[in-house]
Amino acid sequence: MTDRNELEQGDAEPIMTVICEMHIRRAESDVASFVERILSGLASDGSLIDIAEHDTRGTVIRMRARQPASPE
Amino acid sequence: MTNVDHPGGGETRNVVILVKNGIGFGHIRRALVIAEAIRARGVLRPIVISQASSLALFRDSTVRVVNFPLLHRVASAVAEDCYISILDRVLDRLDPVAVIEDTYPDQRYRDLAALAGRQRLLIMRRLDGESFDRLRESGRLVGYQHIMIAQSLDEFLQEGHSGESLAAVLSSGKFSLAGNFCQVPTARQTADARARYAPHGEALVVVNGGAGGDQAHDGYGDRLFEACRITAGKIGSAHGRVRFVFVSGPYYAGRPLAGSSNITITRFEPNLAGLLAAAHVAVLKPGNNVLSEALLGRANLVLVPDASFMEDLDHHAARVVAAYGGKVAPPDPEAIEAAIRYGLAQPPRERRTQPNLAGIARIIDAIHASAQSPPPALASKLLFLVLRPPAGFSPAALRRILPASLTAAAILHEERAGVRPITTAQEVLTGKVTGASIVMIDQSLLDADPQSLADRGVRLLLSETSSVAPAVQRWLRLRPARPALLCAASVAIQAVAGRERLFEQQIADKLNTRSALCSVVSLPETGDEPSTARYLRTIGDWLAAQPIRLASPETLIATGALRLLEPV
Numbered sequence: 001m002t003d004r005n006e007l008e009q010g011d012a013e014p015i016m017t018v019i020c021e022m023h024i025r026r027a028e029s030d031v032a033s034f035v036e037r038i039l040s041g042l043a044s045d046g047s048l049i050d051i052a053e054h055d056t057r058g059t060v061i062r063m064r065a066r067q068p069a070s071p072e
Numbered sequence: 073m074t075n076v077d078h079p080g081g082g083e084t085r086n087v088v089i090l091v092k093n094g095i096g097f098g099h100i101r102r103a104l105v106i107a108e109a110i111r112a113r114g115v116l117r118p119i120v121i122s123q124a125s126s127l128a129l130f131r132d133s134t135v136r137v138v139n140f141p142l143l144h145r146v147a148s149a150v151a152e153d154c155y156i157s158i159l160d161r162v163l164d165r166l167d168p169v170a171v172i173e174d175t176y177p178d179q180r181y182r183d184l185a186a187l188a189g190r191q192r193l194l195i196m197r198r199l200d201g202e203s204f205d206r207l208r209e210s211g212r213l214v215g216y217q218h219i220m221i222a223q224s225l226d227e228f229l230q231e232g233h234s235g236e237s238l239a240a241v242l243s244s245g246k247f248s249l250a251g252n253f254c255q256v257p258t259a260r261q262t263a264d265a266r267a268r269y270a271p272h273g274e275a276l277v278v279v280n281g282g283a284g285g286d287q288a289h290d291g292y293g294d295r296l297f298e299a300c301r302i303t304a305g306k307i308g309s310a311h312g313r314v315r316f317v318f319v320s321g322p323y324y325a326g327r328p329l330a331g332s333s334n335i336t337i338t339r340f341e342p343n344l345a346g347l348l349a350a351a352h353v354a355v356l357k358p359g360n361n362v363l364s365e366a367l368l369g370r371a372n373l374v375l376v377p378d379a380s381f382m383e384d385l386d387h388h389a390a391r392v393v394a395a396y397g398g399k400v401a402p403p404d405p406e407a408i409e410a411a412i413r414y415g416l417a418q419p420p421r422e423r424r425t426q427p428n429l430a431g432i433a434r435i436i437d438a439i440h441a442s443a444q445s446p447p448p449a450l451a452s453k454l455l456f457l458v459l460r461p462p463a464g465f466s467p468a469a470l471r472r473i474l475p476a477s478l479t480a481a482a483i484l485h486e487e488r489a490g491v492r493p494i495t496t497a498q499e500v501l502t503g504k505v506t507g508a509s510i511v512m513i514d515q516s517l518l519d520a521d522p523q524s525l526a527d528r529g530v531r532l533l534l535s536e537t538s539s540v541a542p543a544v545q546r547w548l549r550l551r552p553a554r555p556a557l558l559c560a561a562s563v564a565i566q567a568v569a570g571r572e573r574l575f576e577q578q579i580a581d582k583l584n585t586r587s588a589l590c591s592v593v594s595l596p597e598t599g600d601e602p603s604t605a606r607y608l609r610t611i612g613d614w615l616a617a618q619p620i621r622l623a624s625p626e627t628l629i630a631t632g633a634l635r636l637l638e639p640v
Contacts, residue, residue: 012131013322024154039165048139051139057148
């Protein structure tokens with residue numbers, strides 16, 4: 001599999017901003033609020049939310065977002 | 073974002089497109105074409121939920137996207153469970169009026185509580201026959217209200233599908249063939265690609281191996297680009313006006329690619345459709361989407377098949393080249409060079425496909441229709457009733473005395489405008505009767521070739537016994553027809569005037585434990601017209617009072633074809 005660092009080189013991938021992380025094996029892990037953050041990130045056309053990133057042990061899921069460009 | 077909360081815009085109901093991208097990009101590109109078309113109509117709000125390792129295709133998208141990892145590749149079972157829980161909750165909150173999946177039914181989706189009871193549609197690009205059979209026989213096509221295949225009927229028939237798959241697709245009523253579709257570049261996009269990559273009017277050779285992922289560990293992408301690099305080096309010294317553009321794909325993991333005086337390297341080209349339209353030669357791994365985009369343009373084709381997932385690229389490449397010209401080559405330097413030189417020497421390809429705007433519109437229509445589907449209703453029990461006239465009683469005479477409640481009953485050997493006759497195999501094979509889709513099984517059947525009946529439009533064989541004879545089943549198994557001939561058993565009833573209760577009891581006994589039944593009723597040989605009419609009126613009145621609907625031949629055939637989607 002292509003390394004993600006390599007994938008992010010160059011301009012193929014959109015620029016994403018980390019929104020939050022969820023530690024899925026901790027007692028305070030809150031799937032419901034994580035889902036709400038996903039939904040709130042989808043507020044407008046062109047919204048892109050990525051939750052594919054996780055650590056190698058699969059214990060931390062990271063949410064990233066790209067907001068659509070502001071109208072000029 | 074839920075269906076209740078709809079900030080900005082008139083769309084208030086969500087449609088979710090579930091798509092995953094393993095090796096290539098075609099599924100996501102198709103999903104985006106559909107999502108954009110839904111959005112353009114302005115009635116529903118499309119939301120793409122993808123499983124992909126790269127976000128490149130979403131970089132310029134204007135629809136809403138949530139990207140998950142490929143769920144079968146996450147690092148732990150706990151993480152997979154967590155992601156599935158997130159997906160389930162997201163879907164529940166989005167409360168979609170329709171859910172669209174692409175090509176491969178995902179077991180994870182089927183088991184999501186949030187998808188239970190949803191209108192589910194499957195859009196399916198071309199699959200090879202064996203793969204389609206596997207999906208069908210595993211029951212994975214059952215859960216969809218409708219399946220739209222992105223192929224024309226002619227294209228679908230060329231795939232070598234089994235008789236059972238053909239029968240299921242052509243007769244069940246669950247499938248529609250919308251024709252292939254893909255992103256269509258505008259003239260501006262084509263001009264932009266030309267200006268960017270061939271500003272001095274060079275002939276463009278565009279090389280693309282899909283998203284760069286390898287289907288097998290045979291270094292396909294590495295070999296493809298290396299062969300093209302060597303070719304570019306040789307051609308570059310002889311022709312100064314040829315430029316190679318290598319679109320490696322974000323997943324490319326072969327040797328590092330380096331540009332040269334006549335090679336431009338890009339990992340991803342969002343305007344790939346425009347670039348292909350500007351090309352003089354397109355060197356492609358012939359996956360469905362990129363090949364479809366190339367066929368819209370005039371580039372001469374060099375198709376380099378690779379191991380594929382359910383696509384049988386070798387045979388597909390050969391068919392495409394036979395129809396559109398070009399060469400099929402392995403990813404070896406000599407073969408690639410010869411094929412590219414051949415392509416450069418040809419004038420731009422004349423034969424090309426046209427944008428399938430009507431097909432996309434049909435798909436979008438189907439999605440909107442699905443979103444507006446009325447509340448479900450339980451189906452009545454189905455009875456396919458065949459009446460055999462007594463000797464000396466013509467089918468037309470019998471039709472005249474049928475009560476209104478039996479209008480939908482079939483009459484053996486009846487010839488009536490707009491109605492497909494029910495007859496015997498012999499009459500079809502001898503050409504005495506044409507247009508029959510259902511024939512009665514008789515002794516002459518086994519002397520015939522099943523295909524000869526299928527070629528004459530026969531779709532179902534009806535037995536006058538409670539089970540189809542093993543000899544007939546063996547005959548069908550050993551000489552399978554395409555499309556497959558369906559079979560149905562029936563309850564044979566010898567009608568006796570004044571003993572209508574016997575008919576009623578037999579039908580009730582059978583239909584109490586099943587949803588559909590065929591019955592062949594031989595009307596009394598000794599009965600006169602008034603007594604026959606009385607018999608028909610009595611059983612007609614009884615049937616009308618029961619939760620029974622008389623099935624048409626088409627319904628009987630569709631019911632049989634739907635069973636072909638059940639797991640074997």
